[in-house]
Amino acid sequence: MTLPDAEAWAVAQGWPRFRGEQVWRWVHDRGARSFDEMSNLSRETRAELPERAQLGCLQVAEVQTSQDGTRKLRLVTRDGQSIESVLIPDGDKTTQCISSQVGCAVDCQFCATAKMGLKRNLDAGEIVDQVYLAQRLLAEVEPTRRISNLVYMGMGEPLHNYDNMVKSIRILTHDKGAGLGQRRITVSTAGLVPKLEKLGKEDVRPNLAVSLNAPNDAIRDEIMPINRKWNIGKLLAALKAYPLEQRRRITFEYVLLAGVNDQLEHAMQLSKLLRGVKCKVNIIPWNPHPEAPYQRPARAVIDAFQAECKRLGMPTYLRTPRGDDIDAACGQLANRSNGEAIVPLRIRKTAPPLPAVD
Ligand code: SF4
Numbered sequence: 001m002t003l004p005d006a007e008a009w010a011v012a013q014g015w016p017r018f019r020g021e022q023v024w025r026w027v028h029d030r031g032a033r034s035f036d037e038m039s040n041l042s043r044e045t046r047a048e049l050p051e052r053a054q055l056g057c058l059q060v061a062e063v064q065t066s067q068d069g070t071r072k073l074r075l076v077t078r079d080g081q082s083i084e085s086v087l088i089p090d091g092d093k094t095t096q097c098i099s100s101q102v103g104c105a106v107d108c109q110f111c112a113t114a115k116m117g118l119k120r121n122l123d124a125g126e127i128v129d130q131v132y133l134a135q136r137l138l139a140e141v142e143p144t145r146r147i148s149n150l151v152y153m154g155m156g157e158p159l160h161n162y163d164n165m166v167k168s169i170r171i172l173t174h175d176k177g178a179g180l181g182q183r184r185i186t187v188s189t190a191g192l193v194p195k196l197e198k199l200g201k202e203d204v205r206p207n208l209a210v211s212l213n214a215p216n217d218a219i220r221d222e223i224m225p226i227n228r229k230w231n232i233g234k235l236l237a238a239l240k241a242y243p244l245e246q247r248r249r250i251t252f253e254y255v256l257l258a259g260v261n262d263q264l265e266h267a268m269q270l271s272k273l274l275r276g277v278k279c280k281v282n283i284i285p286w287n288p289h290p291e292a293p294y295q296r297p298a299r300a301v302i303d304a305f306q307a308e309c310k311r312l313g314m315p316t317y318l319r320t321p322r323g324d325d326i327d328a329a330c331g332q333l334a335n336r337s338n339g340e341a342i343v344p345l346r347i348r349k350t351a352p353p354l355p356a357v358d
Pocket residue numbers: 104105106107108111112113114154155156157189190211331
């Protein structure tokens with residue numbers, strides 16, 4: 001629920017409106033996971049609440065920790081679906097990569113999630129609860145660490161689940177709740193042009209990342225079938241019209257696939273495409289998984305590609321794979337544990353109170 005939803009719900013229960021806000025703040029500001037924790041409510045109200053509402057949508061089924069400190073959480077929904085969420089420490093910052101769907105329908109050929117197909121959308125509560133559970137886990141293992149940035153880059157295409165994605169951002173950024181800054185949130189899309197246009201008209205303003213991965217339509221048609229519907233020309237036209245706020249840039253993700261899109265001529269084509277777009281390019285050497293027939297380019301090829309991009313004037317960053325030893329890196333999320341698809345669930349108990357998310 002958003003805060004107005006919670007207030008309307010309280011009124012529908014025959015309670016004063018402010019009770020909705022009280023309960024909502026316990027959940028979203030203070031991270032309560034049981035009604036008993038809500039100490040400023042009367043004992044009678046606390047006793048009635050479990051008959052009228054449920055708290056928390058997800059349970060932690062498994063946590064895997066990479067050698068580089070990345071943690072992958074496998075979380076289970078009330079109807080038994082598994083999703084994954086990844087915590088990536090970087091200095092004193094921690095970025096969480098969250099899922100927006102169970103599986104994905106977009107079918108990018110290099111992506112392990114695509115092989116799951118789309119099972120269903122996550123609701124806004126299931127998106128938000130990934131953050132609260134992860135913050136709780138961090139509080140247990142590294143009490144001084146907070147989630148500083150959120151990226152909608154886990155399982156699923158966020159713009160395919162548009163309403164729940166926008167609602168989840170409204171909840172997470174509300175100053176009476178977790179209060180995350182909009183600039184700390186990035187939504188990544190494969191390029192659903194009509195939804196990009198819609199997002200540009202919203203009052204929420206996350207950063208935008210676009211999974212481009214190809215310098216021309218021929219290659220993009222092959223590795224991202226969505227390009228046959230909204231090709232690079234249509235995508236870039238929508239991005240150029242997108243109302244970017246001052247000093248913000250669009251991030252283009254470019255998964256580098258050996259022998260497919262990693263040649264110097266591709267860098268040249270890319271620079272021509274992106275001319276005039278306020279952007280930066282993240283080069284992501286492909287992270288191997290068994291479901292796709294690609295290979296990561298050799299280090300020399302990666303370096304040459306990046307150098308050419310820079311020479312051509314594109315702000316270009318090479319993304320170091322994080323968590324690839326636990327199948328947590330970009331493009332690897334497919335509910336695997338130790339390389340095996342879905343293992344029997346190990347439900348763990350949850351946890352001490354959640355500190356507020358910065
Ligand atoms: S890369 Fe993203 S949009 Fe493409 S199939 Fe994977 S999860 Fe879906």
